Amino acid sequence: MPSPFILDRTSVTQIMAWVLAALVPAIATYVWLFGPGILVTLSIATLTAVGAEAAMLKARGYPLRPFLVDLSAIVTAWLLALSLPSLAPWWLIVTGTLFAIVVAKHLYGGLGQNIFNPAMVGYAVLIVSFPVQMTHWAAPLELTSTHLTLAQSSAVIFGGDVPMATVDAVTMATPLDSLRTGLLRQLTVDEVMTEPIFGRFGGTGFEWLAAAFALGGLLLWALRIISWHVPLTFLAGVWLTAGFLHFYDPGRFGPPWFHLFAPSVMLGAFFIATDPVTGATTPRGKLIFGLGAGFLTLVIRTWGGFPDGVAFAILLMNLAVPLIDQYTQPPVYGGSTRKAKEPAA
Numbered sequence: 445m446p447s448p449f450i451l452d453r454t455s456v457t458q459i460m461a462w463v464l465a466a467l468v469p470a471i472a473t474y475v476w477l478f479g480p481g482i483l484v485t486l487s488i489a490t491l492t493a494v495g496a497e498a499a500m501l502k503a504r505g506y507p508l509r510p511f512l513v514d515l516s517a518i519v520t521a522w523l524l525a526l527s528l529p530s531l532a533p534w535w536l537i538v539t540g541t542l543f544a545i546v547v548a549k550h551l552y553g554g555l556g557q558n559i560f561n562p563a564m565v566g567y568a569v570l571i572v573s574f575p576v577q578m579t580h581w582a583a584p585l586e587l588t589s590t591h592l593t594l595a596q597s598s599a600v601i602f603g604g605d606v607p608m609a610t611v612d613a614v615t616m617a618t619p620l621d622s623l624r625t626g627l628l629r630q631l632t633v634d635e636v637m638t639e640p641i642f643g644r645f646g647g648t649g650f651e652w653l654a655a656a657f658a659l660g661g662l663l664l665w666a667l668r669i670i671s672w673h674v675p676l677t678f679l680a681g682v683w684l685t686a687g688f689l690h691f692y693d694p695g696r697f698g699p700p701w702f703h704l705f706a707p708s709v710m711l712g713a714f715f716i717a718t719d720p721v722t723g724a725t726t727p728r729g730k731l732i733f734g735l736g737a738g739f740l741t742l743v744i745r746t747w748g749g750f751p752d753g754v755a756f757a758i759l760l761m762n763l764a765v766p767l768i769d770q771y772t773q774p775p776v777y778g779g780s781t782r783k784a785k786e787p788a789a
Contacts, residue, residue: 456555460515462669463715466660467522470711473656474530477649478582479614481530481597486522488537488601493521496545504550516555520544523563523715527708527755528570529581531600531615536577540566560762561722564755571750583616584649587640590614619647620706620751623698632695637702646705653707661714670718673730674737678713679704681738689746703742712737712754722762729765729772737761 474482497517501508524540544566552558571578585591592600592614600614617625619641626636636642645651664670682703689697703709717723717737724733737757744753 456514456516459669460519462664462667463519464515464522466663467526467715469659470526470653470656470707473653474526477584477586477652478530479585479592479597480594481582481592481601482525483594484598484601485528485530485532485537486525488534489521489525489541490518492538492541493517493545496542497550500546500550500554504554506554511555514555517545517549520549520562520566523711524566526711527563527567529578529615531580531582531597532577534602536570536574537601540570543569556721558721559765560759561716561719564716564758567755568759571755575750579617579621580615581618583614584641584647587616587648588614616641618751619650619702620745623702624751627696633698634695637698642702645701650707651705654705654710657707657710657714661710664714664718670714671727671730673727674717674723674734675713677731677734678717678738679709681735682709682741683738685739685742689742697746703745706752708752708754709741712741712758716754717758717761722765724765724768724772726769726772726774728774729768732768732772733761733765736764 471482471486494512494517497512498508501511521541521544524544525537528537528540544562548560548562548565549555549558552560622639622641623633623636626639627633641648643649643651646654661670661675665672665675683700686698686700686703690699713734717734724730737754737760740757740760741753744756745751748756750756
């Protein structure tokens, strides 16, 4: 186990509490623009995460209270829930959350030992295993005349008696998926972006959600819970890669501001890629990690099999963290930066 060997549970709890608080503006924006379904999704994910955390702690012989009150399981649940369609079926939410807590976290040793971000592992398992269910996102309220109440949203999520016509009226593809589909139909970017789902900078409603995630991320930076290295380079990687592709062929590749104002980019840059356990630890390493994740996000979005690439980009960079840290360690104070010569034989 890396140092420090004595963990201050109070500080961990405080940090996790601030992360949850920083997500509240985005959750409020989500409810305002897309309806209250996200509240049900968050509740299911939270209850599942806490239950799975308690079960795994008991199975491993650890005391429940010190680990349950650190709020890390709830942070994982919220990050996963905010990455899923808000009207996803309940079993999808439970499956992804269980995989994140049980496999990605505890089977790797628990908090501080996991090499992959648990929320992104849960997301990756779901998008690969259930791609159809992962594409039915709630439509922005301004684009639909049917507005679901909290009770109706719960009925959709739990498979209640809801007319299929109603479900179809309140769900749609994301702007990223719409752009990909339009390009596959041999339309140009400008032709695709005339659809109502596209707003001024990103998707209608989605651009405000991205701004809310950025606001929460800036709060974490102001409180020095995260540093500027990863978010800035992540966003720079997305902007530079998208800008180069758009400059090369604006008819085939979306503008950089469209990609930057996708909510998944802001969520990934400020809340997921900044994970201190699975991310790089050195200042230069964080720059490399963020830039690589931003670059890979655009590569996967453009040529991969899924419309978004944030989760897979971060997981791939998680794999590279040991190598990044090894080659970016600063010199030891008082030591030589040059390798000592081997003694003569």
